[in-house]
Amino acid sequence: MSSHLNVQEGARSGNPLVQGTAWSGAPASDSPPSVTSRKAFEPGAYAPDGGFVFVTNPPSADLGPTYDMAVHEIGEVAPLPVVQSVYAHNRCAWWVIHRSSDERRIDAGVAGFCAFLPLNAAGLAALKDGTLDPLDPDLALLAPEGEDPAALYLWATVAPGLWDFSGKLIAHAIGLDLYERLPMYGRIGTPAGLEALKRSSKVAPGCELRIGASFEIRLTPKHIEAQRALRIYGGRRLQERRVLSSRFQTLVAATPDHLAKVFAIRAAVYMSEQECPYDEEYDGNDFTCTHILGLVEGQPAAVLRIRYFADFVKIERLAVLPRFRGSRIAFAVVEHALNLVRRKGYRTAYGHAQKKVVAFWSRYGFRPMAKNTSLVFSDHEYVEMVASLEPHNDRITIHSDPYLILRPEGQWDEEGVLERSAARPATNPR
DSSP: OOSSOEEEOSSTTOOOOOBSOOOOOOOOOSSOOSSOOSOOSSOEEEOTTSSEEEEEOOOGGGHHHHHHHHHHHHOSOOOHHHHHHHHHHOGGGEEEEEEESSTTOTTOEEEEEEEEEEEOHHHHHHHHHTOOOTTSOOGGGBOOTTSOOSEEEEEEEEOTTTHHHHHHHHHHHHOHHHHHHSOEEEEOOSHHHHHHHHHOSOBOTTOOOSTTOEEEEOOOHHHHHHHHHSOOBOOOOOGGGOOSOSOEEEEEOOSHHHHHHHHHHHIIIIIIISOOOHHHHSOSOTTSSEEEEEEETTEEEEEEEEEEOSSOEEEEEEEEOGGGTTSSHHHHHHHHHHHHHHHTTOOEEEEEEEGGGHHHHHTTTOEEOTTOOOEEETTEEEEEEEEEOOOOTTOOOTTSOHHHHHSOTTOTTSOOHHHHGGGSOOOOOO
16 A cells, blocks of 8 residues: 555554554464464454454445545555455455454444555565555456465554454464465564564564565464464354345446446546546547446446457446445456357457556456557556457357347347337338
8 A cells, every 4th residue: 555564553542663564474383273274254352451353354335444544544555446456356455453342243343454465476576576566556466365375465554552463363364374374574664663673573583674674574383372372253244244235237238327327437436536537538439339337236336348349349448436346246247248249259359457457357368468569548557458258159140030130239138129019010101
């Protein structure tokens, strides 16, 4: 989120001690673990100073309050859309710390947060050679959800009085076996942080402790033993915590109301968040294309545009409203679009991806093109990407049923109004 990691820890008053650190990583203990190393869902435990503390991955819609906390306590942080993009890529990136009276969690309040960049091998290399940009990290350098990272970089945290304790809980949430073997890195940002690290027993031997220096933190066997001995209370997967439902709908925008929703989403994402000028966002192509509209529980949430050329389609203008970025509506919209163009017989899809979302598009077989053209427009750098599409087993051709070809776009398996009109005899009116 910032040019280096930001940690706030200390007394309950919230005095900042460390800015520019990364968090606990160490070789696993030589002694047998005292508890199971399975993951715990929303793990919690009683804190030494009283009260019950637990950590959660919030719905994307709930990132705002802790992001505001980061801005207030830290200052220079990554833009919220960048945070949401990273979080959609891997939920390991953001943990909210809660405090309540007891394990029932009924009076829980937000006590802080902890954010990571889960680096893959390329990301770890970029961190070491100084090319990783925490203010706008390339998603291609981050492990996607479900893939073990090569290292963790502590992106930012505000955890007054709870830094060490909440770290143990996050270890249980990530999985002890994984967490305890990952290298973790940081950079010293403040004099207070420097003094805190000098007092720490977790700093790896040989690290130079000075402002601006990078360092590694390792857990000792003693730290690991304490972490594993902590009595953990797992949370319940309560339905009411699922702010974003999995009930998605995707459709071809075919009415004025659909198009109004498409343009509203695009204006919110591109014109408002990314500050794109009106005449660059609405570029003259919106009535010569197909728009895919995604809904979550009936609410407009995401859009995508398809334009058609002789032997390829261009996939573009994918936009998701911030509060829906923790859901999988973006995946549903892209899958709808690709299935639609495959049904129409297209075998090649092309697009321009902002550098930070190259990894997202790679999930669908898109790869940077070999010509590697430098591409900049509307104040962003783009990468040309192309994908080969599997042939559809029921693609539409000139030999398809002519009534099928008459049907509305994307509704080729439903009887259309024109074929129903065939029940009337032909009168050939003038």
